[in-house]
Amino acid sequence: xxxxxxxxxxxxxxFAGAGGLSCGFLQTxxxxxxxxxxxxxxxxxxxxxxxxxxxxxxxxxxSDALLETTRQKLGQIDVVIGGPPCQGFSNxxxxxxHAISLNNSLVKKYVKAVLHLNPxxxxxxxxxxxxxxxxxxxxxxxxxxxxxxxxxxTTDSQIQLLEAEFVxxxxxxxxxxxxxxxxxxxxxxxxxxxxxxxxxxxxEEKLKNTLAKHQRKLVALANKLIDREGDNYIIQQxxxxxxxxxxxxxxxxxxxxxxxxxxxxxxxxxxxxxxxxKDNAIKVERFSAEQGLVAHVKSMSVLDYITSILGAGCxxxxxxxxxxxxxxxxxxxxxxRYIILGVKKYIADNIELPKGTMKEEQFxxxxxxxxxxxxxxxxxxxxxGIKGVTIGKVPNGISSLGLALRDSNKLFNHISTETTELAxxxxxxxxxxxxxxxxxxxxxxxxxxxxxxxxxxxxxxxYNQPSGTVVNVRKSMWIHPTLHRALSIREAxxxxxxxxxxxxxxxxxSQYQQVGNxxxxxxxxxxxxxxxxxxxxxxxxxxxxxxxx
Numbered sequence: 219x220x221x222x223x224x225x226x227x228x229x230x231x232x233f234a235g236a237g238g239l240s241c242g243f244l245q246t247x248x249x250x251x252x253x254x255x256x257x258x259x260x261x262x263x264x265x266x267x268x269x270x271x272x273x274x275x276x277x278x279x280x281s282d283a284l285l286e287t288t289r290q291k292l293g294q295i296d297v298v299i300g301g302p303p304c305q306g307f308s309n310x311x312x313x314x315x316h317a318i319s320l321n322n323s324l325v326k327k328y329v330k331a332v333l334h335l336n337p338x339x340x341x342x343x344x345x346x347x348x349x350x351x352x353x354x355x356x357x358x359x360x361x362x363x364x365x366x367x368x369x370x371x372t373t374d375s376q377i378q379l380l381e382a383e384f385v386x387x388x389x390x391x392x393x394x395x396x397x398x399x400x401x402x403x404x405x406x407x408x409x410x411x412x413x414x415x416x417x418x419x420x421x422e423e424k425l426k427n428t429l430a431k432h433q434r435k436l437v438a439l440a441n442k443l444i445d446r447e448g449d450n451y452i453i454q455q456x457x458x459x460x461x462x463x464x465x466x467x468x469x470x471x472x473x474x475x476x477x478x479x480x481x482x483x484x485x486x487x488x489x490x491x492x493x494x495x496k497d498n499a500i501k502v503e504r505f506s507a508e509q510g511l512v513a514h515v516k517s518m519s520v521l522d523y524i525t526s527i528l529g530a531g532c533x534x535x536x537x538x539x540x541x542x543x544x545x546x547x548x549x550x551x552x553x554x555r556y557i558i559l560g561v562k563k564y565i566a567d568n569i570e571l572p573k574g575t576m577k578e579e580q581f582x583x584x585x586x587x588x589x590x591x592x593x594x595x596x597x598x599x600x601x602x603g604i605k606g607v608t609i610g611k612v613p614n615g616i617s618s619l620g621l622a623l624r625d626s627n628k629l630f631n632h633i634s635t636e637t638t639e640l641a642x643x644x645x646x647x648x649x650x651x652x653x654x655x656x657x658x659x660x661x662x663x664x665x666x667x668x669x670x671x672x673x674x675x676x677x678x679x680x681y682n683q684p685s686g687t688v689v690n691v692r693k694s695m696w697i698h699p700t701l702h703r704a705l706s707i708r709e710a711x712x713x714x715x716x717x718x719x720x721x722x723x724x725x726x727x728s729q730y731q732q733v734g735n736x737x738x739x740x741x742x743x744x745x746x747x748x749x750x751x752x753x754x755x756x757x758x759x760x761x762x763x764x765x766x767x
Contacts, residue, residue: 224247224248225248225753225754226248226249226250227248227249227250227296227297227338227750227753228249228250228251228252228292228293228294228295228296228297229243229249229250229251229252229295229296229297229298229299230251230252230253230254230255230283230292230295230297230298230299230331230335230337231251231253231254231255231299231300232255232280232283232298232299232300232302232328232331233255233256233280233300233301233302233303233324233328234254234255234256234261234265234300235256235258235261235265235301235732235735235736236261236264236265236268236722236732236733236735236736237254237264237265237268237269237736238714238716238736238737238738238739238742239299239300239301239341239343239737239739239742240254240265240269240299240742241268241269241716241720241739241742242737242738242739242740242741242742242743242744242745242746243297243299243742243743243745243746244269245739245742245743245746246743246746246747246750248746248747248750249297249746251269251271251275252271252275252292252293252295253271253275253276253277253283253288253292254269254271254275254276254277255276255277255278255279255280255282255283255300256276256277256278257278257279257280258728258732259278259724260723260724260725260728260729260732261724261728261732262276262278263723263724264721264722264723264724264729264732267721267723268720268721280324280327280328280331281327283327283331283334283335284327284330284331284334289334289335292335295335295336295337296337296338296339296753297337297338297339297340297341297749297753298331298332298335298337298339298340298341299340299341299342299343300328300341300342300343301342301343301344301737302324302325302327302328302342302344303324325520325523325524326355326523328342329523329524329527329528332528332560333527333528338561338562338565338753338756339535339559339560339561339562339565339749339752339753340528340535340558340559340560341557341558341559341560341745341749342524342557342558343555343556343557343558343737344555344556344558345555345556346541346554346555346556347556348520348521348556349521349539349540349541349556351519353519353520353521354375354517354518354519354520355517355518355519355520355523356375356377356495356498356500356515356516356517357372357500357501357515357516357517357518358498358499358500358501359499359501360499361518364523364527365518367530368526368527368530369526370518370522370523370526370527371518371519371522372516372517372518373516373517373518374514374515374516375514375515375516375517376512376513376514376515377491377495377500377512377513377515378510378511378512379393379488379491379492379505379510379511379512379513380484380485380488380510380511381484381510382509382510384481384484384485385507385510385511386451387451388450388451389507389511390505390506390507390511392452393488393489393492393505393511393513394505396492396493396496399489399492399493399496400493402452402485402489403486403489403490403493404439404486407435408435408439408442409483409486409490411432411435411436411439412436412439412459412479412482412483413483413486414428414432415428415429415432415436415475415476415479416476416479416480416483419476422472425472425476426472429466429467429472433467436463436467437463437464437467439460439463440459440460440461440463440464440467441460441464442460443456443457443459443460443463443482444457444460444461444464452485455481455482455485456482458478459478459479459481459482461478462474462475462478462479463475463479488511492513495513495515500513500515501515501516502514502515503515503516521539521558524558525537525539525558528560529560532563532564533562533563534562534563535560535561535562535563536560536561536562536563536565536566536567536568536569537558537559537560537569538558538559538569538570538571539556539557539558539559539571540556540557540571541554541555541556541557542554542555542556542557542571542572542574542741542745543574544738544740544741545574545576545578545581545582545684546573546574546575546576546577546581547572547574547575547576547738547740547741547744548576548582548619548715548740549582549684549713549714549715549738549740549741550581550582550583550584550586550587550619550684550685550712550713550715551684551685551686551687551688551713551714551738552684552685552686552687553687553688553738553741554687555737555741557571557745559571559745559748559749561749561752561753565752565753565755565756566752566755569752570748571745571748572744572745572747572748574744581683581684582617582619582684583681583682583683583684584679584680584681584682584683584684584685584699584713585617585681585682585699586617586618586619586620587617587619587620587623587709587712587713587715588620588709588712588713589615589616589617589620589681590612590613590616590620590624591629591632591706591708591709591712592700592701593613594607594609594629594632595607595632596632596633596634596703596706597632597633597634598633598634598635598636599633600633600725600726600729602633603630603631603632603633603707603708604630604631604721604722604723605630606626606628606629606630606631606721607628607629607632608627608628609627609628609629612624619715620712622717623712623715623716623717623718624718625717625718625719626717626718626719628718629708629718630708630718630719630720630721630722631706631707631708631711631721631722631729632706632707632708632709633706633707633708633726633729634703634704634705634706634707635692635695635704635726637702637703637704640661641695641704642702643661644657644661644676645676645678645697645702645703646702647661648676648678648697649678650678650679650680650681650699650700651678651680651683652677652678653673653674653675653676653677653678654673654675654676654677655673657676672694674686674689674694674696675694675695676694676695676696676697677694677695677696677697678696678697678698678699679696679697679698679699679705680699681699681700685713688710688713688714688733688734689734690727690730690731690733690734691704691705691710691730691733691734692704692726692727692730693727693730696710707722707726707729707730707733710730710733710734711733714733714736714738714739715738715739715740715741716733716736716739717739
């Protein structure tokens with residue numbers, strides 16, 4: 219007797235990355251991917267390699283999801299999933315030189331795509347700090363209609379443009395005139411060249427090396443600044459900076475250089491922020507200069523924006539939201555993700571996020587995830603890593619997690635960075651659980667300000683504990699618990715619970731980044747299974763009514 223057919227649901231993955239969410243949903247056996255949207259070409263290649271969707275169903279621009287032709291092509295979509303890029307909402311990636319998170323528009327596009335595709339359910343994933351009131355949208359002209367229609371709460375907010383000690387007479391007249399702003403803004407390369415000098419002001423050796431590296435650009439910039447027409451305060455400060463640069467390259471003394479370039483750098487940041495405000499049509503009620511230069515605007519909570527719009531009306535969604543700990547779902551990693559889950563109100567008038575069942579003493583560890591790879595040599599060659607190496611029999615003592623992830627007789631992406639002499643010396647000096655700050659001073663000298671280095675840099679993982687949140691572990695230089703080398707891409711993928719058969723494509727840094735950006739498939743699978751419980755109820759009710767007609 220044949221088993222009854224199981225209903226499968228169509229999904230669209232927005233901001234898909236390598237496809238961690240899709241991987242977990244597909245592991246349930248209950249979903250089919252109709253389309254994915256991802257801008258990064260390397261991540262696209264990874265997604266297509268592993269999820270086998272038609273290339274015509276991989277879109278680069280999420281704006282394509284808002285087209286009527288796309289909706290007609292895709293047909294009925296049951297679930298929209300995705301995680302809009304989260305850097306703008308992450309404490310670790312605050313964009314200090316920008317007035318507006320460049321990712322705000324992407325969150326809004328996610329919301330608009332859900333409204334346009336009108337799925338039965340949606341899942342949005344983001345950093346846990348998304349729930350904080352700190353993460354807000356500044357109100358723009360185009361937001362006015364949504365604010366009124368969905369009764370979104372707004373509050374008075376301020377965008378700090380310049381600290382009080384640097385404010386000068388007439389500054390409000392300058393920032394109120396976009397034409398003046400544009401006339402004062404430098405070419406991007408000029409700002410970047412001078413800003414990198416300013417960033418190294420506390421390390422004379424690194425400062426001189428950077429000056430030498432950018433000498434050609436800086437000499438040209440010095441001449442521009444000295445030759446600027448006009449005699450107002452801004453241009454005066456630029457001339458001072460130009461002459462200080464010129465003097466350095468003539469005489470080689472750094473005394474007074476960084477102080478001379480400080481104001482022009484701060485002014486350029488201010489001009490850039492004001493232009494961002496204008497370019498994004500942010501509504502500025504007024505500028506004030508009593509306590510530093512401030513733009514007075516309105517803002518709304520990112521979370522309030524999402525839930526007010528998608529939860530509105532009888533055709534909207536019943537929503538549950540909250541922080542899920544990946545470790546409680548069996549992921550060997552202390553990763554906290556903010557999940558917003560929505561199901562059409564006609565399907566369910568109450569929903570709940572899945573609950574992790576593992577207690578702290580049961581958490582899976584780094585050892586559980588990667589120990590069986592310890593004796594397999596890594597490669598530093600990307601092509602070799604993608605080709606993979608055949609691995610032998612399963613070693614005795616492998617954990618249940620390691621066994622579950624070891625679903626291939628070939629090991630792909632067991633790629634690591636080359637170990638320099640300095641890195642090797644650092645690796646040998648760092649014990650499990652220690653990081654850059656535990657190094658002796660003579661091994662810290664290459665960092666301009668070692669005291670400000672994050673605790674995740676040169677972190678040696680602890681075998682008998684879950685790892686911290688996996689990011690781009692190449693940039694952070696995470697170290698294997700027992701071997702004197704950087705963690706491999708495959709080992710990082712294991713910590714994310716990607717199975718060994720999942721192949722990452724692109725260059726080395728992109729592969730590391732794809733792994734770090736992903737949602738752990740094991741967490742995604744649990745969410746997918748939870749969602750099926752609600753969708754199946756609608757399906758069973760429809761079957762019941764069909765039988766009774």
